[in-house]
Amino acid sequence: MNSQNTAPKVMKETKNSIRVEFDRTSKKERFRIKYLSGSFIVGVIWAIFRYVLLIGLAYVVLMPFFSKVTGSFMSPEDFIDVTVKYIPKYPTLDTYKAIIAESGYWEACLNTLALSLFCGVVQTFICSLIGYAFAKFKFKGSSLLFLLVVLTMVIPHQTLQLSMFMRFRYFDILGIFNFLGGGVTESIEILRFTSINLNNTYWPLALLSLTGLAYRNGLYIFMMRQFYRGVPDELEESAYLDGCGTMMTYFRIIIPLSIPMMITIFLFAFCWQWTDDFYTTVFFTSSGMKLMPDIIMTPKSLDTDFAASDLYISAIRNTCGLMIILPLIVVYLFGQRYLVQGIERSGIVG
Amino acid sequence: MNNVQQAPQTIAAAPKKKKKSSSLDAKKSRMGWVFVLPFIIGFVIIYAPIVYDSILYSFTKINIVTGGGYRLTWVGLENYQEALFVDPTFVTTLTSGIKQLIFDIPAIVIFSLFMAVMMNTKMIGRAAFRAIFFIPVILSTGLIDKIDQSNQMLNYMNDTSSVDMGDGGSSNTTEIISSMDIQRLFQNMVIGEDLLDYVVGLVNDIYDIINRSGVQMLIFLAALQSISPAIYESCSIDGATTWETFWKITLPMISPMILVNTVYTVIDAFTSADNQVMNYIETVYDQPGGNVLSSAMSWMYFIIVMLIIAAVAGVLSAYTFYQRQER
Numbered sequence: 001m002n003s004q005n006t007a008p009k010v011m012k013e014t015k016n017s018i019r020v021e022f023d024r025t026s027k028k029e030r031f032r033i034k035y036l037s038g039s040f041i042v043g044v045i046w047a048i049f050r051y052v053l054l055i056g057l058a059y060v061v062l063m064p065f066f067s068k069v070t071g072s073f074m075s076p077e078d079f080i081d082v083t084v085k086y087i088p089k090y091p092t093l094d095t096y097k098a099i100i101a102e103s104g105y106w107e108a109c110l111n112t113l114a115l116s117l118f119c120g121v122v123q124t125f126i127c128s129l130i131g132y133a134f135a136k137f138k139f140k141g142s143s144l145l146f147l148l149v150v151l152t153m154v155i156p157h158q159t160l161q162l163s164m165f166m167r168f169r170y171f172d173i174l175g176i177f178n179f180l181g182g183g184v185t186e187s188i189e190i191l192r193f194t195s196i197n198l199n200n201t202y203w204p205l206a207l208l209s210l211t212g213l214a215y216r217n218g219l220y221i222f223m224m225r226q227f228y229r230g231v232p233d234e235l236e237e238s239a240y241l242d243g244c245g246t247m248m249t250y251f252r253i254i255i256p257l258s259i260p261m262m263i264t265i266f267l268f269a270f271c272w273q274w275t276d277d278f279y280t281t282v283f284f285t286s287s288g289m290k291l292m293p294d295i296i297m298t299p300k301s302l303d304t305d306f307a308a309s310d311l312y313i314s315a316i317r318n319t320c321g322l323m324i325i326l327p328l329i330v331v332y333l334f335g336q337r338y339l340v341q342g343i344e345r346s347g348i349v350g
Numbered sequence: 351m352n353n354v355q356q357a358p359q360t361i362a363a364a365p366k367k368k369k370k371s372s373s374l375d376a377k378k379s380r381m382g383w384v385f386v387l388p389f390i391i392g393f394v395i396i397y398a399p400i401v402y403d404s405i406l407y408s409f410t411k412i413n414i415v416t417g418g419g420y421r422l423t424w425v426g427l428e429n430y431q432e433a434l435f436v437d438p439t440f441v442t443t444l445t446s447g448i449k450q451l452i453f454d455i456p457a458i459v460i461f462s463l464f465m466a467v468m469m470n471t472k473m474i475g476r477a478a479f480r481a482i483f484f485i486p487v488i489l490s491t492g493l494i495d496k497i498d499q500s501n502q503m504l505n506y507m508n509d510t511s512s513v514d515m516g517d518g519g520s521s522n523t524t525e526i527i528s529s530m531d532i533q534r535l536f537q538n539m540v541i542g543e544d545l546l547d548y549v550v551g552l553v554n555d556i557y558d559i560i561n562r563s564g565v566q567m568l569i570f571l572a573a574l575q576s577i578s579p580a581i582y583e584s585c586s587i588d589g590a591t592t593w594e595t596f597w598k599i600t601l602p603m604i605s606p607m608i609l610v611n612t613v614y615t616v617i618d619a620f621t622s623a624d625n626q627v628m629n630y631i632e633t634v635y636d637q638p639g640g641n642v643l644s645s646a647m648s649w650m651y652f653i654i655v656m657l658i659i660a661a662v663a664g665v666l667s668a669y670t671f672y673q674r675q676e677r
Contacts, residue, residue, distance in 0.1 A: 050468055057465075058482045060557050065485060130389050137382025138375070145386060148393060150613070154655050155401065156621040156628070163400040211392020219614055221389075223569060226606035227576070229672045246381040257576075264572040268487070268565070277493045293493060321497045325488050332484050333477070 072096070072319035079311045095319045098299035105323065108290045112274055113327075115202060115291070120270035122209040123217055124262050130212050131224025132254060136236070146225070153218030157278060165282050168204040204283045205273075215272055215279065220265045227261045228254070267335050271328050296320045408646040429646035439630065440647060447627040448654070451619050454559075455662075457552050458615050459608065462563035466570030467600070480571075486564035562618065566611040573607040574600070602671040609666045613659055620655045627651060 022030075034040065067086065072095055074088040081089060099105060134146050157164070208214040212221060231254070239249040255262075277293045284291060298316050383390075411425050433440050469480055488494060552559065577600065585595050619625065631651065635644040 047473070050471075050473065054468065054479050057556075057560060058479060061482055061485055061560055065489075126388050130386050133382045133385030137378050137385065139379035139382040142382065142386075145390070149389065150659065151656070152393075152397060153617050154621070154652055154659070160400045160404060163403045167396060167400060207396065208392070210388060211396065212389045213392045213397055219610075219617075222610050222613065223607070226610050227573070230603070230606050246378065250385075260572045260575040264568050267568070271488050275488060275493045277496055296493065296497065317497050321494050324493060328488050329481065329485075333481055 068318040068322055071315040072322055074312075074315060076309075076312055079309075079315070095316055096323070098301050099295070099316075099320060099323060102299040102301065103295045103297055103320075104290050105295060108292055108295050109327065111290055112292045115205065116270050116273040118202070119205055119209045119214065119273045120266050122206070123212070123214055123220060123269040124266045126210060126212050127217055127220035127265060128224045128255070128258060128262055129250075131221045131226075132228050132250060134221070134225040135228035135231075136233075149212075149218050149221050151218075152213060153216070153222070157215065168283060205279055208279075214269075215276065216268070220269070223261060223265060224258070227258060231257060263335055267332060270331065274328055275324060292324050295324060404645055405649060407642050408649050411642055429643050430650065432643060433647045433650065437634075437643075443627050443630045444651070444654070447625065448658070451616065451658075453548060453551075454562075454619060455612060455615050458559055458563045458566060459611050461559055462566035462611065463570050463604075463608070465563070466567050466574060467596070469567075470571060470574045483560075483564060483567060486561045487568065489561070562615075565618070566615060569607055569611055569614075570604060573604040577603045605666075605670045606672060609663060609670050612662055612666060616655070616659055616662060620651075 025033075070086050070088060073091045073093070074084070075090045075092040075094065077090045078084045078088045083089075130149075134142060134149075205214065209217075235253055235257075236249050239253050244252065274292065280291050280293050296317060297320070298313055408429055409424060409427070411428075465483065469476060469483070581599055581603075582595060585599055590598065621628065631644045631647050634647060637643075
């Protein structure tokens with residue numbers, strides 16, 4: 001009883017004594033203790049080492065990028081001039097202007113934005129759903145199913161290119177449409193179709209995203225599964241006890257937990273869909289919708305022939321590439337703010 | 351008295367609880383099917399038929415019919431035999447490709463983990479560094495990769511690098527360091543010739559390694575973000591150093607993602623466009639009558655990849671820590 005009463009008093013005293021001690025020591029002494037201690041010096045050395053390493057590696061990454069950026073501002077004269085290497089002598093914005101004017105940049109940007117946003121959101125959600133099932137539910141054949149997920153990751157989609165094109169060109173669900181078209185609905189003129197051509201629409205990519213089969217979705221499922229396996233079961237159990245259903249638990253408890261992981265997956269999905277040239281060239285013919293691959297071309301006003309025109313044209317292509325990834329870097333800078341916010345994962349530790 | 355009274359109650363409650371939990375399990379397993387339903391539908395309707403076609407081709411020979419169209423003839427394992435025993439370079443390409451990969455995996459995974467840990471610590475310019483190391487993720491896929499393959503600008507810039515040297519040094523300037531530099535450094539350490547070559551190879555390939563570890567870096571970063579700060583706090587209160595915290599807390603907590611990253615690295619290395627085995631399979635595809643042969647080769651290749659993944663995953667999952675009780 002007595003000790004409980006005196007406890008705060010003692011703490012107050014120590015606090016005061018610390019303050020008195022602090023005031024007594026001179027400024028010089030305080031600085032000496034703070035900055036000449038071992039841990040501080042180790043910290044400084046570690047920070048220097050870290051910055052040297054990071055800046056060096058950043059140089060390795062940025063150098064090719066930098067050469068592309070400077071190349072995009074060069075005019076044809078700079079390519080003939082041998083003394084010009086990185087810094088253009090006659091800087092110009094003609095390349096950018098020509099690309100925006102002639103290749104329909106904004107239209108392609110909007111179309112790709114719609115496609116990438118849709119695919120990114122859907123893939124993130126679906127993969128998290130599937131990954132959650134693999135992590136937390138034990139059902140018959142779950143390991144076999146997971147093997148199939150890994151299989152979809154391992155088989156490169158390039159090898160399936162032709163059959164994938166054919167499947168969406170003559171889209172049919174287990175022969176149902178064919179059956180309807182051939183037998184039942186033959187008498188009705190409007191309904192007489194054997195299959196649907198889904199190419200040149202968003203449908204093939206939407207279907208692949210909705211079923212978790214799009215580009216590298218196996219990786220996302222695997223990531224989510226591993227993440228959810230690390231989430232303690234007690235969280236869900238307490239939710240069940242409070243009367244939540246499985247779906248409710250998933251939406252209320254699990255999704256808020258997995259925000260950093262889901263943002264990472266969304267970034268991957270969005271960026272890879274944005275710069276994708278495989279699916280867009282398979283499913284979209286050139287006459288159809290304008291998408292990002294259509295931007296890479298040499299604008300007619302810049303198509304000239306001179307001694308270094310090869311270099312000039314590759315510089316133009318690089319500029320196209322830069323204009324494609326520029327929005328992505330903006331998106332990343334926006335997204336990584338949320339990535340930085342580490343979340344308190346759970347009340348349960350250990 | 352209290353204890354005695356409670357005892358029968360718990361005994362009586364035990365069977366009841368067991369019954370209830372089994373029904374919950376059944377319910378949960380049903381929900382599991384609901385959750386994976388999208389994938390099952392997609393796999394059955396879209397993916398399986400596509401893969402089936404491809405497997406079918408590997409057991410056949412395609413004859414182009416003059417009137418248009420083609421006819422498939424069943425030849426059994428002939429294509430596989432041709433790939434393994436008749437084709438002169440397939441087996442050597444395969445073995446050298448796999449050997450290269452086994453050296454690359456640890457380098458990429460360890461490098462990306464190191465970078466992720468470094469970029470997770472608080473420092474000035476963290477956002478900028480994160481953005482910079484995100485660039486390879488965009489640059490190494492799809493359109494930009496395609497542009498880079500025919501990029502004469504880069505070649506031009508690299509070609510003239512000897513001019514910058516000034517002294518006109520005859521050593522090949524494309525390599526960042528030569529084996530000699532490191533040899534001097536490691537002269538007195540007994541680490542063996544092979545390890546030396548390995549390290550030199552890694553340093554010279556640093557651009558390649560950075561480019562290939564962007565994805566892994568982000569995955570690790572996300573995993574590091576989701577570790578509860580409370581654990582670190584309690585550790586530092588208990589007096590653990592940063593070094594101990596890394597090995598005892600960080601590493602176990604992100605070990606599920608180490609498994610993911612290793613498997614992903616294997617897959618990425620095996621299926622990337624600049625993989626020599628994939629390149630070889632593609633050149634075979636363009637030869638006359640090579641399309642069925644290449645399909646047989648790719649199926650053999652996939653089986654090997656799956657075996658390697660199974661081995662890697664098997665070894666790693668023994669050391670993987672999950673923050674939950676296994677039942």
